[in-house]
Amino acid sequence: MIFAVLIPLIFAIFVPMLSKIKHKIHTGIFVFFIPFSIFLYFIRFVGNDFSPVRHEYSWIPSLGINFDFYLDGLSLLFVLLISGIGSLVVLYSVYYLHVSERLGSFYVYLLMFMTAMLGVVLSDNLFVLYTFWELTSISSFLLIGYWHWRERSRYGAQKSMLITVFGGLSMLGGFVLLTVVTGTTSIQAIISQIDVILESNYLPLIMGLILLGAFTKSAQFPFHIWLPDAMEAPTPVSAYLHSATMVKAGIYLVARFSPVFATYEWFFIVVSIVGIVTLCWASYMAVRQTDLKGILAFSTISQLGMIMAMLGFGTKVAVFAAMFHILNHATFKGSLFMVAGIIDHETGTRDIRRLGGLLTIMPITATLALFGTFSMAGIPLPFLNGFYSKELFFDSTLHLNEVINPVANVLIPIIPYLAVFGSIFTFVYSMYFFFGVFTGPKQFDKLKIKPHEAPIGMLISPIILVLGVILIGLFPNMVNGTFLIHAAEAVNSAVEYKKVYFWHGFVPELYMSLAVVGIGTVLYITRKKWSNVYHVLPGKMSFNKLYDALVKNVDIVSAKITNTYMTGSLKLYMTIILAAIVVVTFIVMFVTNGFQMEYSNLAEVTFIEVAVVAIIIIAALATIFTTSKLGAILITGVVGYGVATLFVIYRAPDLALTQLVIETVSVALFLLCFYHLPKLQKRKESTRSKVQNGIISIGFGALMTMIAISAHSTDWFDPISDYFLETAYKLGGGHNVVNVILVDMRGLDTLFEIAVLGIAALAIFSLIKLRNNKEAE
């Protein structure tokens, strides 16, 4: 099975080579055999006696991450959709994309996507599922931005990437929590531990994060905004990714985790409400669109909302209806996208306001569109599969009393009305799509291309899909018992096979359908009169604007924040660093009670030391208050010599010697530097005393004093100096212990200190000698 998943990816390596011969044979013809053979491989699993298949492949066993594939009814449904529609889309793209396009890239992305999608629906491992999930986001990003020189394409690609990756990452968080709670990464093993999950405190978080992933991917309200912008992709991509497969990945995820969450009351509430709201809002918005693909995009969103709502209901009827509608939606929506692509291809526009009267010119396309749109609208005719799923949907909204859920009781009675509301608008935009394009006045003078019927090759795929629509419509129970029931069982094991009939007598569902058709017809005819309603709702509000503002303001706000502290002023940076040191260390000292003071161990104070210390303190303070730079330099010298005197007092002859010499050289250097400063700069500026500087420096000094006193007052262990004193002569052969330490016992320090001096000397030399050309002139 791993080969079935990875074959598209492996084949993608050879696609660029094949695309070199594109002028003889279209690359898509080679590609076609890949999804088709996968379809043939998986179709043999369909049957009454289907039982789940499991294959395990080791990847990172130490982390419990393995390529575990699990094929049950639900996966099988999706796998067949992916490979079946994939074949048709590739076939369609052969005629849709001209050989002058970058076909190599196109098919590489498409095959990458195919692998990713097969991986998502077949993985039994959470993290492998996540890997493939993000691969679908990436390949979708590449495909939306296929015509990357168009600004709208780049915008759409970025938008879909940001939104779906946002959801994907939160889903990863949910997966990690799920793994922590259950201790396993296998989805089937997790499902068997429902009790553990339901008792966990993290349950709301786990469900929320995973649902966020599903809602963003499946374009649910309010994350639906990326899908209409993804219509900038080539039409085969829209038909494949954005109607039949990728957007159903979120549906798949919800269905897959239904067994875990279904008994949790918030699952019903969140998923149903989001689904119903998406259904109503998107079908309402679809009527407003003027772009054919825009209508189809909102239509897809609304149909996905409907499926999501049914999964949220989670009743026996609803789950089965959801599976049924996944299949039906893939057939009619795929064909409608292809029809939109044909119209675009043959007339040069997708703007419904410029189209009209194509019925006689493109009769085959019109017939296909007729079946597609009428099925989408759910018109009660016995050869349209959309009607059955719509009626099952109504049925499930009416039978929600199966749900025993105290929180949802308020909700249950309103749901059927909302469902009817959404369906009415579905009816309106379906009619608008068909009649707007194919009937009405002919206005061919506005078109760039003289319209004509599409080539037969382009029509094959939509014809096959529409045949699917009609076949399922005529024999609705054809695939149910052998195929869909297994899918439904994977979601809700209590589900039972219910025969679907066209006619069940005068039941409430029928009245609902009739109401949809009746009110829908009235609304369609009068739509010009009420179209002003869109100025009220959404009016100026729009989630797109919210998204744009968000993206823009993130930039602006972060730039503002950065500009407040990254001013380029060294002084400010020093202030921040020092203030942070002072504050943090003081807090730590206070919290840990770190300040200690011990008097017993002190050396006695003599007059001469006090005098030297006093001189140094006065000199150090004078460096601040002096107004002359020359004075400051000389006073610094005083400090240095004072320290040297202290070294003498504290019995450190080598230190005193070094300090004296170095202080002398330093002062000389200071003076040299002072002398060479440009004349302009020789202003004698009095040091600006600022309170802020004072506070920070006094805080820092006080901190250091306290640390020094505490360090001295706590006596953790004896010094190791006795060892140096004992062995300096015995092992080192020298009397001067300090020097023996420097060159013998800790000679490495000295070596690198020499290196420091050497590097400093070289740097000074090059600073002085090397000039750039500009200065040499």
Next chain:
Amino acid sequence: MEILIAILAGVLMTTGVYNLLQKQILRIVIGTVLLSHGAHLFILTMGKLKRGQPPILMDGIENYADPLPQALILTSIVISFGITSLLLVLAYRTARENNTDNMEKLRGTENE
């Protein structure tokens, strides 16, 4: 006595930091010099300041000053001298190239 030296180290660091926060390059260099003096005294206080003989071995003397801090400070003095001289030359070159020694004016240009 240690407390006095600790306070002295604190004062040196205070003045060092205060100079570090000024605008003229030369003052900043002076600040670093004061800071390193403070640090040296800091290390010296860490060892015991008890009077003993200088750590040069001679017969008949038992009590020596701690040699390890002295070795550490010696290393540190040399390194800080290297840094100070480099800083000074850098300050000199900076002032020459930019015709200013005002740190507030010396800022990186954007988009570089």
